Amino acid sequence: MPRQVIITAALAGSMTMKEHNPAVPYTPEEFVREAKQAEDAGAAIVHIHFRDPVAGIPTTEPAIMQDVVQGIRENTKLLLNLSTGVSLESTLEERKRPIVHHSPDMASLNPGTMNFCTVNYKDGGILADKTYHNPLLGTLEFGRLMKEKNIKPELECFEPSHVHNALFFFEYYDFLVPPLHFSFVFGVMGGVRFNSDMVNSFIHAIPAGSTWQGIGVGPLSFQVAMASAIHGGHIRVGLEDNIYSDVLTKTKAKGNGELVDKAAQIVRLAGCDIATPAEARELLSLPRKAGAA
Numbered sequence: 001m002p003r004q005v006i007i008t009a010a011l012a013g014s015m016t017m018k019e020h021n022p023a024v025p026y027t028p029e030e031f032v033r034e035a036k037q038a039e040d041a042g043a044a045i046v047h048i049h050f051r052d053p054v055a056g057i058p059t060t061e062p063a064i065m066q067d068v069v070q071g072i073r074e075n076t077k078l079l080l081n082l083s084t085g086v087s088l089e090s091t092l093e094e095r096k097r098p099i100v101h102h103s104p105d106m107a108s109l110n111p112g113t114m115n116f117c118t119v120n121y122k123d124g125g126i127l128a129d130k131t132y133h134n135p136l137l138g139t140l141e142f143g144r145l146m147k148e149k150n151i152k153p154e155l156e157c158f159e160p161s162h163v164h165n166a167l168f169f170f171e172y173y174d175f176l177v178p179p180l181h182f183s184f185v186f187g188v189m190g191g192v193r194f195n196s197d198m199v200n201s202f203i204h205a206i207p208a209g210s211t212w213q214g215i216g217v218g219p220l221s222f223q224v225a226m227a228s229a230i231h232g233g234h235i236r237v238g239l240e241d242n243i244y245s246d247v248l249t250k251t252k253a254k255g256n257g258e259l260v261d262k263a264a265q266i267v268r269l270a271g272c273d274i275a276t277p278a279e280a281r282e283l284l285s286l287p288r289k290a291g292a293a
Helices: 028-041 062-075 092-101 136-148 160-172 196-205 218-230 256-269 277-283
Strands: 007-010 045-048 079-082 106-109 126-128 152-157 181-186 211-216 234-237 244-246
Touching: 007 028, 007 256, 028 045, 028 062, 028 256, 045 062, 062 079, 062 092, 079 277, 092 136, 106 136, 136 152, 136 160, 152 160, 160 196, 181 196, 196 211, 211 218, 218 234, 218 256, 234 256, 244 256
Parallel strands: 007 045, 007 234, 045 079, 079 106, 106 152, 152 181, 181 211, 211 234
Antiparallel strands: none
16 A cells, blocks of 8 residues: 655744735634645645734734634644744743643644754855754643643654654653654754755654654755655645745745645655545544544
8 A cells, every 4th residue: 555644734834924925824714714725735734833813923822822723623624733832932831822722633842942043045144043942841841731631742853952852751751652753844044954864864863663744944845845755754834834836936835725735746756645634643643632622
């Protein structure tokens, strides 16, 4: 049987704005629209950073989160993956709210602090010199809450040390239950570049039986998707990671659905099947849930 590949649509992120691509969702209605189009194109999971409906800035205001989660649950069969990253400016208490107020199928869990910068690759200029603050005690607190609420952690690894930190937690604490699920992120300045050596380093560092997906930032999005499909991983695309349907011509995507459609083409070209939400639940060993908490 062909291998099944899960496609996740990261709908908005914390940095891409409507000025970058008008399809970036801000309102609950826009999130539902983007989620539905992603599902129709082949996505099994949506990854959500909530946004203020007017200003578009990242938020974890409970009423806004509730409207988005309820809307997607009522209008799709997608699995929900809520971000606990939120934004580089958010406090840990703000970042914890998605898993305090909700019990999604999955949530991101960040096992390490890093530089998270924007640079100009033409002249080497450092445009934004920021830090993504993820203290180990914060990871421990978030992870224990996820276990308590039956939420599967998605371990966000921007560099190999993050995998090693995750292995530390796996060895000494009980909130990570195998099979573990990892995201390998390529292209963030402060993390790692994308090449075959780094892909293999990540794959060989994780425990046997684990699952993983590749995430490529900006022009790397579809390149990483191809490598993931070929090397046994799953795929994430979406307006959080990349605003273009064609990077070479700088053609902006009409929405998340168009990006998922390209990912689906990659899956088929790799000789794999596209996993449905129900199949993704089995592949990731997710608990069965009955609605929001």
